[in-house]
Amino acid sequence: MASSSTWAQDVITCDLCDNPTQQFCNSCQVSLCRGCINKHVESLKTQTHDIVPFKDRRELLVFSSCASHPNQKCEGHCQQCDVPVCFRCVTGPHSGHTVIDMSEMVQQMKEEIKKETEEIENLISRFIISGADIDKKISNLNEKFKTMEREGENMRKTWHKEVDNIFDTLQSTIRKMKDRRLRALRSHQSRLQDSGTKLECITKENKKILKSNKVSDATSYKSELKDFKDIPTDVDVKIPSLNINTVQGRELSIELGEYKATLTQTSLSSLTDEVSILSVRKLLDKAKVIVTISSGIKPLGAIICFGINEAWVQSQDKFIRRFDIHGSLKDKITTECKYYPGYISVTRQGELIYSDIQRRTVNIVRQGRIETLITLPRGWHPRGLCVTRSGDVLVDTCTPNGSHEKIVRYRGQTAVQEIDKDDCGQNIFKGGINGVLLEENNNGDICVSDLDANIVIVMDKTGRIRFRYNDQNGQFLRCVDDCGVLQGPAGLSVDSEGRLW
Template identity: 30%
Template sequence: MHSRRSAQEVLLCDLCETVPLQSHCELCNINLCKACVGEHLSDSSKRHNVVPFLHIKSTPNYHKCPDHADKHCEIYCEKCGIPVCLTCVTSGKHKGHDISDILEKVSAKTESLQKDLKELETRMYPRYEEMASNVETEKAEIETKYWKLTTTADEQGEILHREITAIVNQRKSAIAEMKTKHLDALNKNTEKIAQKMAELKQIMSDLKSILKSNDVSLTSTYKSRNSEFRTLPPKVRVTVPSFTAQKINKDQLNEMFGSLPPLSINTEHGDTMKSAEAVSSPPVKPLLDETRVTATIDTEYYRLFSVSCLSEDQVWTCVNSKTMKLLNLQSELLTSIQTKSGNTPQDITVTRDGDLVYTDYNDKTINLVKNKQIQTVITLQGWGPGYVCCTAGNGLLVTMVSDDGEQFKVVRYSGSTEKQSIQFDDQGRPLYSSGTIKYLSENRNLDICVADFGARAVVVVNQSGKLRFRYTGHPSNTQQSFDPAGITTDSQSHILTADDDNDRIHILDLDGQFLHYIHCHLERPYGLCVDIRDNLFVAECNTAKVKKIQYL
């Protein structure tokens, strides 16, 4: 298969690479659109044989026989399992072997090849893509959970630090109190000694005066006080306490701090997918009679317009602000990103790799946010990008409005390369109104579903851009006219669209037949998305809340 083609892409002309092919030149082995046929035939240096593309297989391409150069292998040898020529059968080493018509064998083999290719493209490869996406989602969740573990360890460390600091302060306070009491006792002892010393000095002075005076009266009346001072004042002994430090037991300290269980990494045996014959559709999930809100996220915006799931418990949101927020079910802000230009993003989506994509209408760019780094992947001229969704092949579908506001189209991108433009029906009439509000989603059968707010209709085209149907609302219980805003699809190929004025969600089957309403006390539902388990996330415009709803 051509390297530029996949099950999710329209087969394009090999010359212009923009328009679906219609013809094939058998001699040059090249696919052509109607406009490029004339250009190809103008090359007179070669012979050409242009046929409708659907007729390519009508002329068999027989290989030359390796043993008989002038013969073609037009017969199939059943015993050897290879194509052979008539000479090989009649006179060569395949003489007497069972033979059959090679075209019948090729037809059977071709049918088998087509079945294998269809199964690989539509079932197996998407499952591998889904697994890869799930691993990326799990990696992001692990980053968050390990960050929380590290934060918990830091918090526990701070608690222990505070406790140890408090104990240290208590010990230092007790030491200071002991010191004060000891010094007070010594100071009182010093005062008593000083008092006795002052008395002794006075007595010694008096005795010296008596002896010097030779006064008979004073000498005869003197009474000794020496016996009073022979007993010394009490001596205060102070013993400074010692600090007995306990040896730190690291095991006890580790246990006190908290522990982690051993690392556990389990590798499960991969599931074996059933064959395409055994499984023709995903498991049936019936609609619930009573839908219920399982979580409510408060974004703290003034108004809310778009929501896109990163995982079952994390969603990206955006409003009329340059900041886009990643929130969990507890309304905790996990990450915020500001647009590269400072403009308001028109819409957001999450790729299968878990990266954020946003459109910048004023800057005419489509941008990819990977590891918090913004990369402009597409820059437009003459058109402004509106709403965006990721496709099954990990490409993008983008709604666009012309600079004069008069034209509207849906463009498919693979990377930064435009692969398809959808604007008109088979009669050349515009498929969509000229308004700007047009959310879109790709269904499981690769239909492109656009909620055309201006036309008050959901417009659905197939993979090649051919109109399948328009849904203009259901007559029952409709208070106001049908105003489709956000739109999304689920694993059952249901189409879910937000009816803004009527505060409800319409659920349609893949052919546009109305199935059910979701009410859940919604207030102006706008943006919608569905996670891998078919949980519906609804962005309420007026309340700026995201409601997670179980409806299957």
């Protein structure tokens, strides 16, 4: 029989033939044409038939025919045998069994089917929502792995740059060594040539005196031989050996005179000058002071190394001065600070930057001119500074009363990261009048000296705390090692060659 949804569109045909239907048997739920009415009644003589015009039809349950009794409809269900039964079955083989009306059973089953259908629909909705969530997770996963790939590529470039720096330095060192020795040889060669020329002139004059009969020529003669006897005829210019060694393909070490560099799978370091200002390569019981520099500045403030043999020094005045290892003043910057700069640092390009607490700015000195690099939001003031290997600037910022403190990472003039809470939502920094001093170590960790809390905090580059440290005896350790880990309150700094100032 055609479904009710198609009655308005399709011609309803007789269930016994292909002719259009005109009648309907309500008892059997069969569509009939006029020619098939008798055929239908004859085929089911034992049943009553309620045949009406098709438009007056009633939708009723259609019971199945009994397998044991032809022409009988199974209008009951035997609970004991779990089979459909007709009236004759009930009085026959199923006599005495519990039989329920098939209509009731169908109603119960439809209720169960309805509930199950609702559960299925709910399950489909959950699957659709979960599928959408998985789409988001796939998108996030792709984005995070793309980020990791970008970070890996950036790290590749960084390491390649570090390797290039080592070998650029090596080549520069080789050229400088060669130039110094060539100058020494050529200078001595020039001295020998000049001396030889002078000696040839003296020889000519002496031969003239030997041929002369004048007494005065002989008596006025003064020997100059002693001035030339001490001139060495040879000069020993030592050529250093270049030693390049590999250890099982995992480590490369280079040594040329005082220049040393080591490249491993996990670390890259470059050391020069075995004689340092302060030796911190080994853990010493007592620090060995190599050179003491008198700057004439009282009190000394922040110190940041510049190149190999120079450092910028900040004090409680408007000036930032640059001294060399011999104590000579090489440069002097007059800042626009109302009182004095908050802190100083140096970019990877060697440009000096300093914080101006009152103006809420971080300024940079370029070719002797002062420019504003970063302006902090209203209500926040900059203090400690650190320039990372990637070129970002880490700024210790605080509210005017010092009650709230955070480290902000700036990329150019844009703040890209704020660090102030730990994983539990607690303030990482105590806050107060002193603030924090910060540095990035060779692992890319952010090392912070919280002067108000008397503690050292080491965080990874995401701001997640790795560990905290303070001295067991209450004597606060503010400078940790030779990796540029920490700037101490007395203006400690480690230069690019691993020397502590």
